[in-house]
Amino acid sequence: MAIRTRSTVDSLVEKDRVRRAVYTDPSIFSLEMERIYLGSWISLGHESEVPEPGDFKTDEIAGRPILVTRHNDGTVHVLLNACRHRGATVCEIASGNAPAFKCPYHGWTYRSNGELAIVPSQEAFGPDFDRNEYGLRPLPRVATYRGFIFASFNPDVPELEEHLGRAAQYIDAFVDRAPAGKIQVRKPLKTEYAGNWKLQIDNFADGYHPPFTHPAVFGGPTERASRAPTNGTEASRRGGGTRSFGRGHSFSDLGRFRASNRFPEELSLHPSYVSALTDRFGPERARELALADTYLLIYPNLYLQTLLSHFRLVKPQAVDRTHVYGYPCDLVGAPDVLNDELARVTMAWTSPGGEVQVDDMEAFSRVQRGLRADPQEWVLFTMDQNEHVNEYGEVEGGGMGDSRARGSFREWARLMAEPS
Ligand code: FES
Ligand SMILES: [Fe+2]
Structure with a gap:
């Protein structure tokens, strides 16, 4: 399939659905590498x-x-x-x-x-x-x-700070959780799955799947559905929500839906840690940083998970093969017991022998196989259409649905339609 014009891109991607070929066609993958991975900041x-x-x-x-x-x-x-x-x-x-x-x-x-x-x-x-x-x-x-x-690789990309825009404040929060104001990464955990790179990007923004794909960690579907926010208004009222910043970057804040079974609040609020943060930021911001449960995507390949202090890099290898590296990060100046526990839980979360990412990779390889059944069929991102544009031009949506994924595909379409 040749993509040479805006109209070809429009035939592949609509506001809330994309053709399955976008995940399976090797010529689209080649063009993604040229226009997204060689054309943007990575x-x-x-x-x-x-x-x-x-x-x-x-x-x-x-x-x-x-x-x-x-x-x-x-x-x-x-x-x-x-x-x-x-x-x-x-x-x-x-x-x-x-x-x-x-x-x-x-x-x-x-x-x-x-x-x-x-x-x-x-x-x-x-x-x-x-x-x-x-x-x-x-x-x-x-x-x-x-x-x-x-x-x-593109000399004409805008300055990095312009590219990051308001998403940068959540990179700040990720790093400011360290009392010394800097992080120290540990060796990455490397995984590979038999699927397109965008399956991982979509999954970062997918609050719908956890109880079904990860029942051992997130409990049963009935329990989850009964407490999940369903639209932007409700989510923000209850302390959660999503935001799409433009340029494909997006963020979720689980707010009061913080999944404390993954990391006990007592440990996040370790007294010597909170007191070191309080010295820098005052008590209110210190508590907010210590408990932050936010998920930031810097499009197209960086994902930061704040509560567990780890980030992941997505590395496309072929249209149907992807590497994902997970990096546990020590919060410099925090007690060893906190850093060691963050790394341990990150390993349980992201490693090949862990309990979360392996489930997702199984789902990705099944999706990749299933998508081949009919490349002209649509992949749906139609959930939670109740979203609004805030004063900064950012799209705010619900904590569970597809608002963030729609934002990423807006950037995908922009980059793919404009040769760098
Ligand atoms: S020195 Fe000859 S290829 Fe490097
Ligand atoms: Fe998952």
Whole structure:
């Protein structure tokens, strides 16, 4: 299927439903990689993954290998992991510390800021050969926000703060929960499922499925249905609700629906933790931060779950294969007992041996198989249409339905219809 015009995109995506081919057609996937993953800001994790000079990690965007490094001067670099000689990757290790990157093919050796330091037999390349011209290429745009690293292959993306807009305040809240005002990530938990990347994005915004997909954790459907908010007004009155910020970012606040069975309130309110937060923010904000149960999507690939202090990165591999990395985050300055429990519950939540994400991955692979039955049929995002636009132009909706997913598909349609 060729998408070359706005009208082709419109035939795939309507206000509250999308064609099933959007999840199954390899040519649509290729175009998503080009226009969304190479055309917009993509999250590459957090700079506390590379805290010391020489620290590095390898990553990728839309299949293009990338190296994230910390140089001697403390700066973070995002470089193409491809030797300037014949193109070999210069590093194949997930993460570590190295004084330099020596290409295994002919030995060209690069510093952690990308500079080409050594070319064996350089004289054979002639007198005009200049090592300065052959450093590892940096990505055209790199920026951080509260330590979260973003990069783009598109030189024309807006400034990162403009891209994040008002969604940034919930990244602030995520990080401000740390008494020292910074987080330290632990090693990621890596999972893979046999389905399209958007199934995970839709699921982040799906408050409908938990009692059915995760009955062991969320109780029976009857109990849940009887207390769930059903529209924006009711949700906000009862302390919950969702918001779509534009550019595909969105957020839910469970408010009084905080699922305390997942993380006991006594632990979130550990006395020495709350007193450290109170010193910085005063008692009211300290309590609010300690108990915050918010779910933020920074479109298209970063998801922050505040109560458990973890974030996830979505990494599309193919139209029907996706990796998801979950990162437990220590709240720097919080007691060890709190951080260890946050990491333990995050592991129970997101790891392959856990009790929540595995259920979702089973659902995703079933959806992916089922979608193939009829690519022209619709996927429905018709739930909870009772939403309104607030004073900032954000769409506010209910805590359970499809308002956030509709917001993400508005951005999908915008990016897919406008070649970058
Ligand atoms: S490909 Fe790297 S040195 Fe030749
Ligand atoms: Fe789920």
